[in-house]
Structure formats: structure tokens, C-alpha cells
Amino acid sequence: MEFTHDAKNNRFTLDVNGAIAKVDYTLKNDKMYLVYSEVPHNLRGQGIGKILVEKTFEHLTKEGYKAVAICGYIKLVASRSEKWKHIIE
Template identity: 30%
Template sequence: MKPELQNLPLTDNSGSHRFELTVNHATAFMEYGEREGALALFHTEVPGQLEGQGVGTALVEKVLAEVEQRQRQLIPLCPFVTSYLKRHPEWQRLVAPAYLRWFQPKEQE
């Protein structure tokens, strides 16, 4: 995560079912919900003026840290989160067991 984003607070806007990260008066967010006893991450959105600045990555990292702090499992339904987890397998420890197969190497036929 870029140093300038590390100290920005992650907000849990539970009424809207989304985590939010505000940077320079613009808010990136990740929609979530409860599913199968875990926290399902549905969609990540970064405003155009924040794209390419590492805000999406910072949001994912902050949400993963929050999930871990809450001692929850997650269901990564958001393609951006799934992509991040494939590049950072150390975070796959939070993935609900039924969804870990998404991160297994494909068997060759």
C-alpha cells in the first residue's frame, strides 16, 4: 500500500453495506453482505479521479485486515478482490473453505 494511503481510515458504512475509503474528497467503496456465515465481498468501485493511484489496492488491503480483525471468513465474489487474492496468497487464509478451490492450480488433463 502506498504510504500516503496507510493512515486513511476505513469506514464501515453498515447502513449501505459497504466499506469506504475517502481520498481527496472522493470515496472508493466495496459492497459487502452476509452469506453462509461469512462476509461476502461483492463489488469494488474507485472513482475515476482516483484510478491508477493504488486506492483500490489500499481499499482491499484495509478490508482484508478488517475481516481478519473481526475473525471472520470471507467469500470473494468481487473480481478485483479475487484477483488481489491470487496475487497475494497469504490472504487466502481468510477465504471460506468452500471457496478456496478458486485459488487452487488447475489440474492438467
């Protein structure tokens, strides 16, 4: 699995054997608004979405960003751990 940040297209991706899971965001006032997440159908039910979202949160932490979870799934992952409360609104 390869995690990348495509800043040009406002997207985080996780490549799983050529299938791409993604988190799309917008930047506003130095905050990332995490608006959409998607996992290809053939990868669903394997925890890929959670891995992608947590890697996104780790990247945000490393880069010093605060974020707002708009996507329902991203909100769910954030709410299940105290670890992300300092960066996710």
C-alpha cells in the first residue's frame, strides 16, 4: 500500500495493488475540509477506508494542519479515537 498526498488535486490516495482509495479536501483559511472519501468496491469491507483516513490524519498532524471532517465516514473514524481530537473538528 502506498499513501500519497496529491496537493495539486487536493487529494490523499492509497494505492492497493493498483486500486486507488481517496480522500478529497478543500483548503480554506489554513484548514483542510475533508469533504469526500471513497474506496473502490473490490476493496470494501477490508478496513482500507480506515487505514486511508488514519494515514490522512497522521499526515495532517505531521504537517501541522487542523481539519474539519465533512464526510460522514471520516467523522466516524475521527470520533472513534481520542487520538485525533486535537486536529479534527
